[in-house]
Amino acid sequence: MSEIDHIRVGYIVEDEKGNVLFANYDSWIQVSDTILGVSWGIQGMQVGEERTLFIHPRLGYGALTTLPSCTSLNVKVYILDAVLSYKKLVSTLKPLDLSWINDPIFYGEIESSIDQIPLFRGSFYRDWLD
Numbered sequence: 001m002s003e004i005d006h007i008r009v010g011y012i013v014e015d016e017k018g019n020v021l022f023a024n025y026d027s028w029i030q031v032s033d034t035i036l037g038v039s040w041g042i043q044g045m046q047v048g049e050e051r052t053l054f055i056h057p058r059l060g061y062g063a064l065t066t067l068p069s070c071t072s073l074n075v076k077v078y079i080l081d082a083v084l085s086y087k088k089l090v091s092t093l094k095p096l097d098l099s100w101i102n103d104p105i106f107y108g109e110i111e112s113s114i115d116q117i118p119l120f121r122g123s124f125y126r127d128w129l130d
Helices: 036-041 104-129
Strands: 002-015 020-030 050-055 073-086
Touching: 036 050, 036 073
Parallel strands: none
Antiparallel strands: 002 020, 002 073, 050 073
């Protein structure tokens, strides 16, 4: 099955308040190298089509980014050109099992680790100074 592998796009990435984070008006990108929200959001687009993608942080950059932690993104994408190839389709999304978040043991471990932070810091600086 053929699908789009590389696309030439113009895009504007904004945070949820509408602040422009970055933009590029003519760039070739590999679809598999984009964030998951973009990979999924451009599925089915045709050359010349424009689309606005609303991307949840889990499908964007998440917490590990230079952007403010867990930032939702609005991406305006315009497809200028595309290269077809034969490759595996993007894997399907699977829901995350987050039941562990409601586990009281989890919160107990967090509380005990927070209580130990001064001890860890103190021993680090004590060892460093010695």
